[in-house]
Amino acid sequence: MSIRLTIISGGKSDLIETEYGDTLLKILRDKAYSVYAPCGGRGICGKCTVNVKGKGKIRSCTFYPERDLEISLPETGKAVILTSQSLNLEEMPFEKKIKQPFTTKPFGVAVDIGTTTVVMYFLDMLNGKTVKTSSFLNPQKTFGADVITRIEYCQKNRDGLKELQTSLIKEINKYLDDFTEQMNCSQENIEIMAFAGNTTMLHILLGEDPVPIALAPFTPKFTDKQIRRAINTRLSINPDGSVITLPCVSAYVGSDIVAGLSALKDSHTNYLYVDIGTNGEIALVNKDRIFMCSTAAGPAFEGSNISCGMAAVSGAISAYPGFGRYEVIGNTEPSGICGSGILDIVAYLLVNNLIDETGLMKEPFIVYPENDIKIIQDDIREIQLAKSAIYSGIRVLMNLAGLTFNDVEALFLAGGFGNYIRTDSALLTGLLPGELKDRIYPVGNSAGFGVLQYLRSEHFGEKINRILRKTKYIELSGLDEFTTEFALNMDFRTG
Numbered sequence: 001m002s003i004r005l006t007i008i009s010g011g012k013s014d015l016i017e018t019e020y021g022d023t024l025l026k027i028l029r030d031k032a033y034s035v036y037a038p039c040g041g042r043g044i045c046g047k048c049t050v051n052v053k054g055k056g057k058i059r060s061c062t063f064y065p066e067r068d069l070e071i072s073l074p075e076t077g078k079a080v081i082l083t084s085q086s087l088n089l090e091e092m093p094f095e096k097k098i099k100q101p102f103t104t105k106p107f108g109v110a111v112d113i114g115t116t117t118v119v120m121y122f123l124d125m126l127n128g129k130t131v132k133t134s135s136f137l138n139p140q141k142t143f144g145a146d147v148i149t150r151i152e153y154c155q156k157n158r159d160g161l162k163e164l165q166t167s168l169i170k171e172i173n174k175y176l177d178d179f180t181e182q183m184n185c186s187q188e189n190i191e192i193m194a195f196a197g198n199t200t201m202l203h204i205l206l207g208e209d210p211v212p213i214a215l216a217p218f219t220p221k222f223t224d225k226q227i228r229r230a231i232n233t234r235l236s237i238n239p240d241g242s243v244i245t246l247p248c249v250s251a252y253v254g255s256d257i258v259a260g261l262s263a264l265k266d267s268h269t270n271y272l273y274v275d276i277g278t279n280g281e282i283a284l285v286n287k288d289r290i291f292m293c294s295t296a297a298g299p300a301f302e303g304s305n306i307s308c309g310m311a312a313v314s315g316a317i318s319a320y321p322g323f324g325r326y327e328v329i330g331n332t333e334p335s336g337i338c339g340s341g342i343l344d345i346v347a348y349l350l351v352n353n354l355i356d357e358t359g360l361m362k363e364p365f366i367v368y369p370e371n372d373i374k375i376i377q378d379d380i381r382e383i384q385l386a387k388s389a390i391y392s393g394i395r396v397l398m399n400l401a402g403l404t405f406n407d408v409e410a411l412f413l414a415g416g417f418g419n420y421i422r423t424d425s426a427l428l429t430g431l432l433p434g435e436l437k438d439r440i441y442p443v444g445n446s447a448g449f450g451v452l453q454y455l456r457s458e459h460f461g462e463k464i465n466r467i468l469r470k471t472k473y474i475e476l477s478g479l480d481e482f483t484t485e486f487a488l489n490m491d492f493r494t495g
């Protein structure tokens with residue numbers, strides 16, 4: 001039986017026809033509508049709500065339309081590009097990387113595929129200038145907020161991997177087409193694409209099965225650099241061009257970490273590099289070795305397991321200096337709270353004794369009553385788990401390297417969360433070590449910057465290889481020391 005749905009989204013109205021029997025989330029997904037579904041449609045997170053005329057707000061993943069309906073989708077926030085250039089990142093001198101271009105005006109595209117946000121840098125391969133930067137929310141968000149949920153989707157659905165891959169490639173192609181139109185050139189002119197991302201994102205991009213990443217002993221299909229002919233990738237570039245994914249370290253330390261770490265200036269001997277996203281990846285560098293690990297911090301700092309949480313996109317409360325004052329990304333009306341805002345609020349609650357050292361909360365804390373934005377006890381528990389995982393990961397690596405915090409010259413904070421985070425809140429809550437108070441430096445989108453350098457210079461590839469040779473990956477899940485640290489650091493008293 002077929003039914004007709006009127007979909008109102010972004011000020012436009014479309015009529016779609018579909019067969020009866022699927023969830024509304026699946027129908028919308030199949031018709032390329034973007035609905036945020038952090039739990040991947042398991043009915044747990046409550047964030048996939050849409051408005052059905054005559055019924056009000058419903059969860060799209062548990063609702064099966066049985067007749068013609070009118071459905072309004074919520075506004076989707078815009079991705080924010082981190083453009084600020086950190087003084088701690090090193091721009092490589094440009095060398096012509098394409099020795100024999102196919103066209104007279106060759107372009108390259110460097111892409112950082114984040115679980116939440118994708119950033120594309122368009123590079124003129126004759127002079128090394130970045131011509132354009134684009135950013136968008138990873139369309140895979142409609143299959144789940146974190147890598148595990150997306151892998152599960154691939155595992156449970158016969159065409160799951162294809163669906164996830166197609167959603168991403170379609171969106172990337174849209175931006176490639178926009179670029180060629182704007183530059184008045186053709187897809188033939190784009191001769192090389194290089195990608196950095198976590199190991200799962202790269203598997204999905206290349207259509208490789210990501211399921212082994214989630215199963216012990218967590219052995220991905222590949223971790224080394226992959227080079228494919230563009231014609232085999234469905235990316236809208238010169239079919240004879242190259243598509244390259246930068247090397248990863250392990251199932252949970254991807255090439256985004258490798259690229260970001262390689263992009264740092266060589267100005268310190270002992271330092272930490274921490275990327276807090278849906279996982280918390282940590283690298284501790286000393287003279288001879290680099291220890292790396294990934295902590296299952298959960299996606300709390302991406303706003304996913306938080307009742308009113310959301311990604312760091314327009315509409316998110318990103319800072320909460322206190323007493324009802326807040327900052328919203330995009331200066332719009334608040335629609336939720338992103339990681340940096342949540343951390344600020346937890347710090348505020350601690351300072352004002354509205355939660356105790358163990359995280360116990362007397363009552364929910366109302367942040368923006370008009371839209372029912374609040375922090376509840378479960379949110380505090382999620383933050384405790386996440387911050388303990390990160391802090392404990394740092395401690396374990398420090399012990400392995402035989403370093404004390406006095407030996408560490410700098411802690412570089414990568415990614416969007418690291419950029420928006422207020423150091424005071426990170427220290428107060430015990431997310432980051434108080435001993436490093438004056439040595440914490442946000443480095444913005446260092447992964448994106450790194451993959452861009454890969455297109456600018458042969459030497460960057462050598463830098464990556466040097467880093468990989470020094471790297472020792474530490475699997476935290478099997479370490480008693482991590483378990484002990486994790487339990488010890490749950491309370492708010494490490495900062």
Ligand code: FES
Pocket residue numbers: 036037038039040041042043044045046047048059060061062
């Ligand atoms: S409740 Fe529907 S996606 Fe989570």
